[in-house]
Amino acid sequence: MSETQQEEPKFESGLTLRSAAAIIFASLAILPVSTYVWLVSGATLASAAVYITVILFSELSILMGAPLRKQEVFIIYIMASIAGGSYVFLNMIYRQYYANSFITWSFIDPFTKKPIPELIPSWWAPPYHSPAAHVRSLLQPAWAIPILLSTLQFGVLSIIQEIALTMICSVLYIEAEKLPFPLARVNAELVTTLAERKEERMHIFTIVTLATMAYVIIRDGIPIITSGMSNVMMQIIPIPWLDLTTGYLGIEKIMPGACFGISTNILDFAIGFVLPVSTLAFMLIGSLSTWTFGNWLALTAWSSYFPEWVKEWRTGMNLNLVWQRSLMRVWIYPQLGFILGLSFFLIVARYKYVISAFKTLAKLKRSAERGYFPISLILLMYLGTSGLSVLLFHLVVPDFPLWLAAVLSIGVTFVNGLVGTRMLGEAAAVLQFPYYWQGIVTISNYPKIDAFFFQPLIGGTLTPSWVQAIKTAHLTETKPMDFFKAFILAFIAYSIFSLIYASFFWSMAPIPSSVYPWTLIQWPIMATTDSMWYTRQITTRPEIIGYSFILIVALGLLGQALMKFASIPFSIVGFVTGVAIVPPSTVSMLIGGLIGNYVIKRYMGEKAWNENRAVIVAGVAAGMGIIIGVLSALVIMTRATWIKPY
Secondary structure (H helix, E strand, O other), X not given: OOHHHHOOOXXXXXXOHHHHHHHHHHHHHHHHHHHHHHHHHOOOOHHHHHHHHHHHHHHHHHHOOOOOOHHHHHHHHHHHHHHHHOOOOHHHHHHHHHHHOHHHHOOEOOOOOOEHHHOXXXXXXXXXXXXXXXXXXXXXXXXXXXXXXXXXXXXXXXXXXXXXXXXXXXXXXXXXXXOOOHHHHHHHHHHHHHXXXXXXXXXXXXXXXXXXXXXXXXXXXXXXXXXXXXXXXXXXXXXXXXXXXXXXXXXXXXXXXXXXXXXXXXXXHHHOOOOOHHHHHHHHHHHHHHHHHHHHHHHOOOXXXXXXXXXXXXXXOOHHHHHHHHHHHHHHHHHHHHHHHXXXXXXXXXXXXXXXXXXXXXXXXXXXXXXXXXXHHHHHHHHHHHHHHHHHHHHHOOOOOHHHHHHHXXXXXXXXXXXXXXXXXXXXXXXXXXXHHHHHHHHHOOOOOHHHOOOOOOOOOOHHHHHHHHHHHHHOOEOHHHXXXXXXXXXHHHHHHHHHHHXXXXXXXXXXXXXXXXXXXXXXXXXXXXXXXXXXXXXXXXHHHHHHHHHHHHHHHHHHHHHHHOOOOOOHHHHHHHHOOOHHHHHHHHHHHHHHHHHHHHHHOHHHHHHHHHHHHHHHHHHHHHHXXXXXXXXXXXXXXXXXXX
């Protein structure tokens, strides 16, 4: 594509006083509700925040005779969930809980023979013997350094690094390779539909939204209402999936250790409408290969490699428990090998596109209008923030190998962004490696515990969704640079209000406590898992990473050969994406894809289907978001009557 062709789109600004006001509103009015709902039930209002904010400001603007432009709707749609759902400072309260919990006192560091609370550094949380440990407020001098370190490393530096990497990946996957980014088109259709309100699309959108709302009320609403009225939860549709792991139809009877099921989340079915059936099929193959056949083989044929899994598995474990324990005991390190293998394969197989992306950035003029800084500035941002994060890490954890921290911050971040964005661009999902840093520290044989509490900036995790947002900006003719400006505004807003609201809820009652029931359930589990990492109770055989790496590279080469010589479609990206997703979701996505492409498409006609399937998915997402917001309000009311003053 020539430079002239690249400059053809006419982008308009989306960050205006009205969209900025919506971002502030989301943090001011929705964030406290979202924070409380999470503390009480573990639910998130992020998706609900989107539709509450968009619909409210859209209707207000119509009443005032100046409807929102689609560019403004785009900014509000993308940023409302971030501004209204980022309760980041609850993590600080968790740190205080961890530093004082009876759970952590029961774990002994194998090197120093001391309990964990005696080894927690003051730059991570106030020590257990500090007066600040017994005052329920983040507005204490002892919290200044932990908050400053976290905000600087994982806030300011992280954002700059992600912006640089997003620009590189945007040129690579939007300008050069032109990946489809299926969910970007869904987002763009929703934004355009809400802004332009064309009769035909609004008709389809409204019908789908109402139908989804009815389904979600039956699936999620009835259990919440019945449990609030009688403390007996009535489920008509299983939540979140139909578990076929155990029970009368359980797969464990013939394949012990395996898990299987069918998701009842209607959005999983809908996502299948916008993905190629071949990609969905390989996602299912990857998922079944891991969580069904892989779990079974790890318990039987490969039991010598995974003794902890053999020890922990029991007949009757449900899908969720099998998933959690097998992830910890089997798949943590193989998934690292899968990511590295896919990264190597994609870089080697598509190195020309990577080189082309950097050349394009170097040649682009008027790059700010298209959303890109000059390549020299991008590299300075990326390498500068990575270097500063490594130096900051070295300052607080001086004994950890400096070279390893630098390689991780510069190299692994780039790989994360590159591979994750490609996954999202092709398969609408991203493989996130959980406990990445904990695994690295464990493999490195670093003996101290301090490295677990802070890390160099290993980013690239936000880049895929940000590139997808840039793609949506292109589709809605919004200046991509406005996305970055709006995110910075949202970051400032949710940082300020999250600190205020977290301190407020903490001052009302201890966290965890019966006032905030979800923390009584979740935080002890988190503390136990973290402590197992810190005391080296989660181990691996390093060769497993190598085997996993080789397997993915071999599959990638096999797929290339099948496509080239036998014209058989193969998606290594779809396969590896499926590895990170449990079977219920991939099964439902494939079912949705088959129904959409072979039933609804035939009924609507190919042209109407291709034009409106993204609108259908947008309607499903909107219906879910609206009802989730209403149900979350019900949760607050039922809990408010449940908490007694005596």
